[in-house]
Amino acid sequence: MEVIERVSIIRGRMEALRCSGKRIGFVPTMGALHEGHLQLLRASVQENDVTVCSIFVNPTQFNNPEDYKMYPRTMEQDAELLRSVGCDILFAPHAEEIYVQQSLLQFSFGPLEAVMEGEHRPGHFNGVATIVGKLFHYVQPHRAYFGQKDLQQVAIVKQLVQGLSYDVEVVRYPTIREADGLAMSSRNKRLDAEQRQTATILYSALQLARQQLPEKPTYSIKAAVEAYLTGAYGVALEYFEIADPNTLQPLAQVRPGQEVALCIAAHVGPVRLIDNILVNLNEV
Numbered sequence: 001m002e003v004i005e006r007v008s009i010i011r012g013r014m015e016a017l018r019c020s021g022k023r024i025g026f027v028p029t030m031g032a033l034h035e036g037h038l039q040l041l042r043a044s045v046q047e048n049d050v051t052v053c054s055i056f057v058n059p060t061q062f063n064n065p066e067d068y069k070m071y072p073r074t075m076e077q078d079a080e081l082l083r084s085v086g087c088d089i090l091f092a093p094h095a096e097e098i099y100v101q102q103s104l105l106q107f108s109f110g111p112l113e114a115v116m117e118g119e120h121r122p123g124h125f126n127g128v129a130t131i132v133g134k135l136f137h138y139v140q141p142h143r144a145y146f147g148q149k150d151l152q153q154v155a156i157v158k159q160l161v162q163g164l165s166y167d168v169e170v171v172r173y174p175t176i177r178e179a180d181g182l183a184m185s186s187r188n189k190r191l192d193a194e195q196r197q198t199a200t201i202l203y204s205a206l207q208l209a210r211q212q213l214p215e216k217p218t219y220s221i222k223a224a225v226e227a228y229l230t231g232a233y234g235v236a237l238e239y240f241e242i243a244d245p246n247t248l249q250p251l252a253q254v255r256p257g258q259e260v261a262l263c264i265a266a267h268v269g270p271v272r273l274i275d276n277i278l279v280n281l282n283e284v
């Protein structure tokens with residue numbers, strides 16, 4: 001595996017690969033890799049000629065400085081894992097080169113960024129769009145792989161690709177979970193043993209909501225989830241939403257046959273976690 005840190009070098013390398021007709025798959029990450037990332041990488045290795053993974057803890061998407069400071073960084077172990085799944089190029093740039101001066105770019109994603117992660121993490125999606133836009137320029141992928149765990153992020157990236165006419169296919173890959181249902185996430189590394197146990201409550205809250213979907217109105221399901229989390233020790237619910245899986249807008253009612261996204265964000269101890277499941281109302 002080739003490790004590239006400089007923007008000028010990745011640009012030249014990718015230009016040459018593109019010109020030689022290679023299909024390029026790209027998995028952008030912030031590192032501290034786990035099985036969820038590795039599944040995205042395996043899919044890319046299987047479906048493309050060359051796979052690039054980027055590792056960059058992007059400062060502009062963090063609305064909370066403490067979260068940025070504490071974000072797990074495990075570069076050497078990450079490089080080993082990338083080799084084990086057959087990744088061809090690791091792009092690990094430095095912030096000084098990505099942000100030569102303070103970024104003043106402003107994106108607007110309309111209603112999509114007014115809800116959930118957009119509402120609760122001011123500036124977050126502006127930072128995501130800025131870095132993903134830059135990375136797409138450097139790497140020039142044919143396909144880019146993103147996890148369903150960050151469902152709203154996938155919708156933002158699709159809107160970015162459409163709005164700026166990038167010639168990139170955005171692939172959404174299902175969420176990989178631990179045996180007890182907890183969605184794999186780099187931030188899980190920050191949980192102590194007790195918090196790790198408690199964190200399974202996000203997935204059980206989603207399952208509770210799923211069971212109630214066919215019979216109960218959405219307001220009553222939301223109240224049940226709120227009550228469930230309020231009763232639990234060491235957890236603070238930030239939001240639970242029943243939303244359209246593409247627009248991410250909250251749904252006041254659901255119809256038979258409709259696909260809905262159940263989305264949750266909660267703090268477990270000092271760590272903020274998110275999760276979601278997609279439910280087809282015909283299959284509940």
Ligand SMILES: Nc1ncnc2c1ncn2[C@@H]1O[C@H](COP(=O)(O)OP(=O)(O)OP(=O)(O)O)[C@@H](O)[C@H]1O
Pocket residue numbers: 028029030031036037040145146147148149150173174175176177183184185186187188
């Ligand atoms: N459990 C998972 N299953 C599938 N994809 C995942 C999973 N976790 C993360 N991803 C995807 O991997 C990519 C990189 O994510 P990132 O590096 O932020 O890791 P993360 O585990 O989501 O960390 P955190 O949520 O703590 O920031 C994103 O597209 C993300 O959606």
Ligand SMILES: CC(C)(CO)[C@@H](O)C(=O)[O-]
Pocket residue numbers: 028029030056058061128131132150153
């Ligand atoms: C897409 C991404 C790598 C941009 O920094 C990040 O938001 C992530 O890891 O999901």
Ligand code: BAL
Pocket residue numbers: 061062150153
């Ligand atoms: N995994 C999404 C990136 C973030 O939480 O900042």
